[in-house]
Structure formats: C-alpha cells, structure tokens
Amino acid sequence: MFFSYPNILGVLYTALLKVQAFCPWMAELRKHVTGLEVLSCRPVFHGGGASAVVYFKTRRDLKEVENIVKSIQHITGVSFSKVGKGGWSVGIVTSLFCPCTRLGIPNVHILRIGVEGDWLIFQLVFHDLLEFAEVTERLKNMGVRYVFEKPKRFKAGLLLTPRQEEVLIHAYLNGYFRNPRPATVNHLARKLGVSTPTYTETLRRALAKLAENVVFKHGPSKLKLRIS
Secondary structure: OOOOOOOOOOOOEEEEEEEEOOOHHHHHHHOOOEEEEEEEEEEEOOOOEEEEEEEEEOOOOHHHHHHHHHOOOOEEEEEEEEOOOOOEEEEEEEEOOOHHHHHOOOHHHEEEEEEEOOEEEEEEEEOOHHHHHHHHHHHHHHOOOEEEOOOEEOOHHHOOOHHHHHHHHHHHHOOOOOOOOOOOHHHHHHHHOOOHHHHHHHHHHHHHHHHHHHHHHHHHHHOOOOOO
16 A cells, blocks of 8 residues: 655655557567667657657668558658668657557656567656556556556656767667777767767766666665775
8 A cells, every 4th residue: 555645845756667558550560670679768748649769670671661650540750760780770750649648647757668578668757656556546447457666766867868868879779889889989979960079978977877777776785886
C-alpha cells in the first residue's frame, strides 16, 4: 500500500514501469528490418502522439521502408538514413496518436519511453506515491500486464537535456565509442552543425550524468567501490 503525504518540500518520485502493449508501426517495421532498437521515444504534447528515434539494419531501399511505415494510421512523419557500413540505419518516426495514450498514463508524468520486445518501458515522475498507485491501479483495472521498480526519490539533475541526448545518440551512431573511430570529433561536430568545443562539452556532460545515474541507482556499496 502507498501512503501520500503533503509535498511540502517539493519532493518528486521516479519509477520504471514496464507495460505489455502493442505499437502498430513498430510491429510493422520489425517485419522488414532486423536488430530494431528504439533509442529514444518522447511524448508529443499535441494530439497524444510521440516522436521516436530508431536504429535498425536492412538491405532494403530506405524510401521503401519509409513508405511502409508512413502507411500506418496516425503516422505523421518518417525519415531514415544510412549510418556507417553493414546496412545500419537510423531515423525518426512521429505520430499524431500513440497507443500509449490508451493506457491512461498522463504525458506530464512521462520522461521517456523505451521498448523491449512486446513491452513498453516508461520512466515516470510523480509528485507523490499516491499518483503512482493511481496509475498502476488503472492498468490493473484495464487488465493490462505490468511490472515496476519500487519508486525512489527523483533527482532532476540526473536527467539528460534534449541537446545532451541528441549529441550522445549522434556520437554513438557515428562510431565515437569505437576503436579506432571512423571519424574525427571535428567531423562529427560539423555534421551536427555545432562547434567542436560545444560538441565535446555537451557529450562530456551527458556521459557524466550517465555515470551519476549508475551511482545514484545502485549506490557505491553495490558497485563495490571504495571512496577515499
């Protein structure tokens, strides 16, 4: 049972909620590509839609794949492009209506959405634990299968900004973390349309936040670290 207390100090809570749900365009895209990953999915605050960044492998013509996804109801935009070698591609899919809205999870609570097979993984933020209990109770009443991590105190400073997330994904997709790197940092910065110092500093801050997230989530003792 969850207990609610007045949010006098402005304390927020966050939780990961894993819900079994069907996404029509993702299901269709999986029929035509391999290795599909959803790198990022965010609510679009008009029409109940969403914008997703996807990564996949295919030998098919990308325009053909784009047209297949565009034919799905409620899809408003699809743009795919090749990255590197081996048939890998990345792209953005935007929709006017997202099946997630049927779950009754208010957009104001959603930080990001991930995908794992037939499950959608929501990172949520709440004013109090009662709000979280109301969402899970609603899913239960709808007969939706779900699992969740125990809610914990939320630290806003651990969130990546949209710009940091963009640079991090761009660096990953363009081989920044490979050894050797297929392109210089200067080239990556020019490709994204920013200066090299801006690119490297934004990436550094993103990586620092990811490291903080790991420490915040697991704690130094679980990570078997010695703090001097």
